[in-house]
Amino acid sequence: MRKGVVTQLASYIARKKGNTENAAARALKDEQLALWMSDRDHWRDSCPLNADLADSLTLIPVIDDRVATATTDGRSIYFDARFSAPLDAEHRRYLQAHLTWHCALGYLLPASSSSDMWHLAWDHEINSLLLQQGYMLPTSAVLFFSKVPYPAHEVHDWLLTHPALEQEVTTDRLYEECVIPLPSSQASLDTDFTPTPPDSRLVETWRSHTRMLANDYRWTHHLPAPIATRLKHLS
Structure with missing residues (x-):
């Protein structure tokens, strides 16, 4: 996973050199990236597992109305x-x-028939792990307290009968939510926002990487037992 990070980071730095955006925008992006x-x-000290997982993702700040908050394509985090x-x-x-664990669990490709519900279910499970x-x-943050111990697929099934699903809103955005054309011609679009569609091979690569790291941290206080159990059966 690390080799790709170096290539992506070098690509981002190259794009920055040729960027013509105004100085204030560049300064804001550089400040937030830092x-x-x-x-x-x-x-590195407080939660090294998360640091190791995040190392495989290039951080790319943007000023882009398609992103609005933050997203990941499994290769980079755009915010x-x-x-x-x-x-x-x-x-x-x-x-x-949260975005790092989207990748770690392979939660990048929702079924198109119920992508909103899958996103809510994924966010719930990820937030339960972060707690x-x-x-x-x-x-x-999306969290259904009565379902805290439940995995995403069970939460998704429960959401099918949720009485007020329209009131549940995710903070982050999935790749597919960011590539829909915006209605306004005045929308801010950033040339640094160049996500690549995630695919099933990337999902499996992430899950394999997460299982490997979980094994490294097993029996340490950095990997709570419930999370270790969840990752042991990650598939």
Whole structure:
């Protein structure tokens, strides 16, 4: 996983050199990138499993209305610098960890017939795992308290009978939600936003990588027993 990161990072730096956006936009993106990178450094001591997982994802700040908040294609994490700027460190770290675990669990390709429900179910399971890692979840985070121990596929089935599904809103965005053309010609579009469609091979590569890391951290306090059990059966 690490080899691809070097290539992507070099590509991002090359794009930055030729970028013609205004100085204020560049400064904001550079400032937020530094913060997101420092959050990974924070994890080296506090949550090294998350740091190891995140190392396989290139951080790319953008100013793009298609992203709005943050997304991942399984290769990079794209986050809107305008959205990120007012976040405190706790919320920012939660968001990066959440996107990282989307990749770690292979939650990148929802069924097109019920993609909204799959996204909610995935977010619920990911947020349940982050709670077990000691994260403070923002009030906007998707979490169904009666279903905290349940895996995503069971939560998805439960959501089929949810009485007010329209009230549940995810913070992050999936790849497919970011590539829909925007209605306004005045929308902000960033040339740094160049996601690649995730595929089943990438999903399996991530799951294999996560199982390997989970084995490395097994029996340590950095991998709580419920998470170790979940990852042992990751498929």
